[in-house]
Amino acid sequence: xxxxxxxxxxxxxxxxxxxxxxxxxxxxxxxxxxxxxxxxxxxxxxxxxxxxxxxxxxxxxxxxxxxxxxxxxxxxxxxxxxxxxxxxxxxxxxxxxxxxxxxxxxxxxxxxxxxxxxxxxxx
Numbered sequence: 001x002x003x004x005x006x007x008x009x010x011x012x013x014x015x016x017x018x019x020x021x022x023x024x025x026x027x028x029x030x031x032x033x034x035x036x037x038x039x040x041x042x043x044x045x046x047x048x049x050x051x052x053x054x055x056x057x058x059x060x061x062x063x064x065x066x067x068x069x070x071x072x073x074x075x076x077x078x079x080x081x082x083x084x085x086x087x088x089x090x091x092x093x094x095x096x097x098x099x100x101x102x103x104x105x106x107x108x109x110x111x112x113x114x115x116x117x118x119x120x121x122x123x
Contacts, residue, residue, distance in 0.1 A: 001023055001024070001025045001026055001027060001031075001096055001111075001112040002023070002024045002025045002112075002114075003021055003022070003023055003094050003095070003096060003112055003113065003114030004021070004022045004023075004024075004114055004115070005019060005020070005021050005092060005093060005094045005114040005115060005116060005117040006019070006020050006022070006117055007019040007020050007117060008091075008092060008116075008117030008118045008119045008120075009118075009119070009120070010120045010121075010122065011084055011119070011120070011121055011122070012121070012122050013084060013085055013086055013121055013122065013123050014083060014084065015084055015121075016080070016081060016082045016083075016084065017081045017084065017119060018078055018079065018080050018081070019035070019078065019079040019081070019092055019094075019117060019119070020076055020077070020078055021033065021035070021076065021077045021078075021079075021094030021114060022074075022075060022076045023075040023076070023077075023096065024075065027075045028098070029052060029072040030052040030098070030099075031052065031096050031097065031098055032049060032050070032051045032052065032096070032097045032098075032099070032100045032101070032104065033049065033050055033068075033070065033077040033094060033095070033096050033097075034046065034047075034048065034049035034050075034094070034095050034096075034097070034104060034110060035047040035048045035049070035068065035077075035079050035092060035093070035094055035095075036092070036093045036094075036095060036107055037088075037090035037091065037092045037093070037119075038090055038091050038093070038116070039087075039089060039090040039091075042090075044093070044107050045059065046059050046104075046105040046106075046107070047059055047062055047066065047079070047092070048062065048066055048067075048068040048079060049068065049104045049105075050068045050069065050070050050077060051100045051104075052100060054070065056068050056069075057104060057105075059105075061087075062081075062088075065081065065082050065083045065084070066079060066080065066081050066082070067079070067080040067082075068080075077094060079092070079094075081119070084119075084121045085121060086121045086122070086123045087121075088119060088121050089119060089120050089121045090118075090119060091116035091117065091118050091119075092116055092117050092118075092119055093113055093114060093115075093116045094113070094114045095107070095110035095111075095112065095113045095114070096110060096111060096112040096113075097109055097110045097111055098111060
């Protein structure tokens with residue numbers, strides 16, 4: 001599976017961005033997909049995940065502001081980010097796991113990763 005994340009950029013605090021994660025190769029609607037982010041000097045952290053039954057899960061820091069969704073016909077997962085804050089600044093990565101796990105917040109559980117896309121939120 002190859003993943004391509006896009007949609008990053010510069011936005012002012014309070015603004016919105018939508019990230020896309022397009023999958024190619026051996027894709028499946030049963031895959032679980034997650035978004036992680038990594039700010040300079042910080043460890044990679046969980047942001048959001050969506051499972052095969054469209055169930056969604058969020059980090060507390062983004063709950064109510066970010067929405068993860070998927071379009072299986074397009075093999076694409078989206079991360080809509082609203083009410084953005086400077087602390088959202090990071091490189092955002094999408095990742096795929098073939099089978100859902102309750103340990104979905106742990107980055108080591110994911111088999112495939114895309115290159116990141118940089119999101120910068122100015123104050």
